[in-house]
Amino acid sequence: MTDPSSLPALQAAASIAAGRLSATALAEAMLARIAEREPVLRAFTHHDPALVMKQAARVDAAVKAGAKLPLAGLFLGVKDVIDTADQPSQYGSPIWGGHRPRSDAACVALARRAGAIIAGKTVTTEFATRFPGPTTNPHHPGHTPGGSSSGSAAGVGAGVLHLAFGTQTAGSIVRPAAYCGAVGFKPSYGVFHRAGMKVMSESLDTIGLMGASVADVALGMTAMTGFDHHLPKPGRAPRLALVLAPGQAGTPETAGLMECVSEAARKAGATVTVIALGAPFTDAVALHPHVMHMESAEALGWEIDHARAQLSPVLREKMEWGLAEPRAKLAEGRAAFAAAQLAFNDAIAGYDAVLTPSAPDEAPAGTDYTGDPMFNTLWTLLHTPCVTVPVGKGPKGLPLGAQIVTRRGEDAACLMWGEWLHGAVHG
Numbered sequence: 001m002t003d004p005s006s007l008p009a010l011q012a013a014a015s016i017a018a019g020r021l022s023a024t025a026l027a028e029a030m031l032a033r034i035a036e037r038e039p040v041l042r043a044f045t046h047h048d049p050a051l052v053m054k055q056a057a058r059v060d061a062a063v064k065a066g067a068k069l070p071l072a073g074l075f076l077g078v079k080d081v082i083d084t085a086d087q088p089s090q091y092g093s094p095i096w097g098g099h100r101p102r103s104d105a106a107c108v109a110l111a112r113r114a115g116a117i118i119a120g121k122t123v124t125t126e127f128a129t130r131f132p133g134p135t136t137n138p139h140h141p142g143h144t145p146g147g148s149s150s151g152s153a154a155g156v157g158a159g160v161l162h163l164a165f166g167t168q169t170a171g172s173i174v175r176p177a178a179y180c181g182a183v184g185f186k187p188s189y190g191v192f193h194r195a196g197m198k199v200m201s202e203s204l205d206t207i208g209l210m211g212a213s214v215a216d217v218a219l220g221m222t223a224m225t226g227f228d229h230h231l232p233k234p235g236r237a238p239r240l241a242l243v244l245a246p247g248q249a250g251t252p253e254t255a256g257l258m259e260c261v262s263e264a265a266r267k268a269g270a271t272v273t274v275i276a277l278g279a280p281f282t283d284a285v286a287l288h289p290h291v292m293h294m295e296s297a298e299a300l301g302w303e304i305d306h307a308r309a310q311l312s313p314v315l316r317e318k319m320e321w322g323l324a325e326p327r328a329k330l331a332e333g334r335a336a337f338a339a340a341q342l343a344f345n346d347a348i349a350g351y352d353a354v355l356t357p358s359a360p361d362e363a364p365a366g367t368d369y370t371g372d373p374m375f376n377t378l379w380t381l382l383h384t385p386c387v388t389v390p391v392g393k394g395p396k397g398l399p400l401g402a403q404i405v406t407r408r409g410e411d412a413a414c415l416m417w418g419e420w421l422h423g424a425v426h427g
Contacts, residue, residue: 005029009074009162009216013115016063016072023063023073027056027117030075034119034160040141041158042134043151045080046087047120055117062115069115070223076116077155077164079148081128082207083196084108084118091198092124092133092148095307105196107165107207107224114223119161122151125370127200127300128167131312132370138180139398143363146176147370149210153180156210157399163220164210169201169292171359171376173208174388178358178401179371181390184210185217185415188408189383191225201295203334204288204380214389214419221411229412231419237269238352238417243405245357245374246282253361253394254375261391261402261425262355268424272355277347281378284340287333288377293322294330337381344382345407353417358401362394375403385411387418391425 004012004026015021031049038044052075059073083089083101090096103109108118123133125148135150137143138158145154149166156164157180166173168186177184185208192207199205211217214231221229242262244254262272297304297319303311304319311319348354357375364371379386385408388401404421406414 003029005033005159008213009211010219012162013070013072013074013219016059017069019063023056023059023117024053026073027052030119030160037138037158037160041136041138041154041160043077043122043155043158043160044120045090045123045133045151048087051086052117052119059115059117067115071111071163071220072115074116074162075119075160076111077119077122077152077161078108079128079152079165079167080121080124081167081198082108082165084121087118087121089121092126092128092131093303093310095303095310101196103196106193108196110224116163122149122155122164124148125150126312126315127198127296128169128172129200129296130314130318132367134367136367137363137398140396143365143398144179144367144370146179146359146363148172149176150370152210153177153182153184156180156182156212159212162211163216166208166210167197168206168208168376168380169204170288170380171371171373173210174376174386174401174403175359175371175373177210178388178390179363179399181399182210182212183214183217183387183389183418184208185221185387186380186385187221187411188385191411200299201292203291203295203337206380214387214415214422217387218415221415227412229415231416234416234420238420239350240265240270240272240353240355241348241351242272242274243277243354243356246277246285246378251360254357257391257400258355258357258402261421264425265355265421270424273351275348277378280336280339280343281347284336284381285378287336288381290325290329291333291337293318294325294333297322341382341408344384348407352406353414354405355421356403356405358388358403362396362398362400379405382408384408385414387414389418389422391422
């Protein structure tokens with residue numbers, strides 16, 4: 001008999017909905033997989049098998065009663081800056097140790113409504129910023145899983161989660177997903193309501209989703225948003241604009257990877273044209289740290305005033321820097337973001353999507369540094385959808401990703417072209 005935990009998310013949910021598999025049986029198999037991997041993976045900050053089994057029993061009862069649950073029984077990880085009513089929400093900080101919200105965040109409520117099982121709270125860096133947690137890369141425990149959505153990416157990459165919520169302020173969905181060999185999707189800004197999230201940067205923070213495949217992510221997005229994200233086969237190959245990081249050179253390894261990916265896309269019929277994004281995009285990227293840290297210092301006003309000593313030294317330093325910046329700098333940064341957002345559609349006129357790296361090279365060794373967001377920051381501040389898909393392995397045998405970006409609001413197209421790219425690379 002097939003091990004239920006080895007079923008792709010689409011197949012598992014369909015089998016439960018059709019009565020061929022119970023959510024309870026899937027939960028038992030997934031819990032066994034978590035028990036095997038978690039001692040080294042350390043993806044969870046909270047995981048309660050008994051609570052998981054109670055959720056599975058409720059899903060089975062609902063399906064038996066005729067409920068239509070598109071995510072029936074799927075294991076979903078929730079990044080621990082997103083509230084859950086039945087599990088602690090501690091935001092990666094000792095300040096909030098043991099905190100129990102009364103309600104689910106909006107996105108968690110949507111997931112439960114669709115039949116997902118909240119498998120646990122996944123490790124985040126401190127307030128989804130810099131100071132990392134204990135999670136290791138599922139492909140090599142001596143390397144970082146990336147951050148700040150560390151546990152979500154590692155859990156999906158290890159196959160102990162079907163789907164997982166992450167958040168992105170610079171590169172915190174796409175980069176860790178690429179490092180862990182997962183698909184990471186940052187939707188257009190605001191697609192997921194942020195009620196119940198510990199928001200740090202009002203201008204940037206975006207909730208997104210990770211999965212083992214683009215199809216799994218599309219299933220989750222459709223089920224939770226009500227908008228169709230399923231993957232039609234495009235009638236033609238895409239016109240792709242190849243963009244590297246504005247104002248930054250990247251690495252020779254990254255350039256080599258993108259040449260290989262571009263060649264695979266061309267062989268599959270795509271046109272791939274290198275374009276450069278100068279001002280106003282470079283101006284916006286340069287001001288990203290100012291907006292991010294100044295808004296985060298506002299968000300952490302209570303913690304700074306009442307629990308400053310419990311902030312990590314690196315976060316405390318960044319927040320003090322943000323507080324010391326002139327207020328005019330925040331206005332300047334927000335204006336630069338708006339100018340870049342306004343210019344983006346014209347900058348890629350004639351192209352279906354942007355092709356760009358997901359991260360510089362493989363996941364770095366060690367777990368103290370979660371990697372550079374140089375290939376992510378621009379797309380976050382532009383509020384555009386972007387998806388990373390696995391495109392191979394680097395010299396150390398760790399996963400590599402490539403990223404597809406489309407215009408704001410073109411979320412379904414972003415996933416469609418991401419799936420197309422994945423197929424082009426892998427044949």
